[in-house]
Amino acid sequence: MRIEIDCNICLDHKSEEKSSFVRYSCFCSVRDDGIYEFECPKGHRTITVLRTPKHEVLFAIASNALLDGYLRESIASFAASLERFYEFVIRVICRAKSISQQDVEKCWKLVSKQSERQLGAFTMLWFVEMGDPPNALTNTMVELRNQVIHQGKVPTYQECIKFGQAVIDVISPIECKILDKFPDSHKDECFALSKSVIEKHEQPPTILSIFSLLDAAIQENVSFEICLERLCLYRKRKGIPSIGSDLMRATTVHPVRKKT
Numbered sequence: 001m002r003i004e005i006d007c008n009i010c011l012d013h014k015s016e017e018k019s020s021f022v023r024y025s026c027f028c029s030v031r032d033d034g035i036y037e038f039e040c041p042k043g044h045r046t047i048t049v050l051r052t053p054k055h056e057v058l059f060a061i062a063s064n065a066l067l068d069g070y071l072r073e074s075i076a077s078f079a080a081s082l083e084r085f086y087e088f089v090i091r092v093i094c095r096a097k098s099i100s101q102q103d104v105e106k107c108w109k110l111v112s113k114q115s116e117r118q119l120g121a122f123t124m125l126w127f128v129e130m131g132d133p134p135n136a137l138t139n140t141m142v143e144l145r146n147q148v149i150h151q152g153k154v155p156t157y158q159e160c161i162k163f164g165q166a167v168i169d170v171i172s173p174i175e176c177k178i179l180d181k182f183p184d185s186h187k188d189e190c191f192a193l194s195k196s197v198i199e200k201h202e203q204p205p206t207i208l209s210i211f212s213l214l215d216a217a218i219q220e221n222v223s224f225e226i227c228l229e230r231l232c233l234y235r236k237r238k239g240i241p242s243i244g245s246d247l248m249r250a251t252t253v254h255p256v257r258k259k260t
């Protein structure tokens with residue numbers, strides 16, 4: 001997946017222009033650190049920070065992979081999105097308990113390499129905090145994920161849709177509860193990266209959010225398929241075709257007649 005990063009200095013100059021002007025933007029591959037630096041052809045150097053939380057970015061990657069026709073990659077990224085969401089919730093609750101970031105990192109190191117440990121940590125923390133066990137993926141969905149990730153299974157388009165919806169169904173009630181109980185810590189965790197970039201760089205970065213299907217599905221209580229249709233329309237406006245389940249191509253064939 002690529003995201004469009006505008007040169008904000010070009011954009012700032014637009015008010016000085018009396019007629020049309022050229023603005024540059026860069027189509028960058030998604031970066032793990034969420035920090036995008038580039039120099040536009042006019043020589044403007046800019047820093048942009050992607051504010052969208054990692055689990056939402058991974059969900060967007062999964063949805064774009066699905067529309068690009070990469071079905072295995074789609075399920076792998078949906079599964080990663082759920083795992084990073086568990087981490088996000090752990091970090092929000094630690095913030096709400098005023099635990100120092102240094103101590104959180106020290107403890108996270110003990111579970112960071114194994115997703116099963118992270119799931120265990122999340123489940124018990126949630127239970128202690130909320131009094132009920134959290135929603136979890138059904139065995140059928142866990143089996144599908146394992147077959148795709150560990151056994152090289154190529155899922156169908158419909159299996160990917162079901163898996164994406166299952167991830168939303170797990171995340172949605174948890175996200176609503178943490179937004180309700182810890183709104184400030186939730187916001188602080190979302191802005192943690194941009195805050196650290198602002199502190200480290202003299203030049204103020206541009207803060208960017210991308211269209212988050214996961215957020216739209218949760219906030220508007222709509223299905224994954226409806227959100228995916230919106231993504232299709234967005235891609236169409238940008239000139240990116242969506243393959244989805246099947247792509248039909250018509251080719252005119254001109255048979256070559258043999259000379260007699």
Ligand SMILES: [Zn+2]
Pocket residue numbers: 007008009010011024040041042043044
């Ligand atoms: Zn520029």
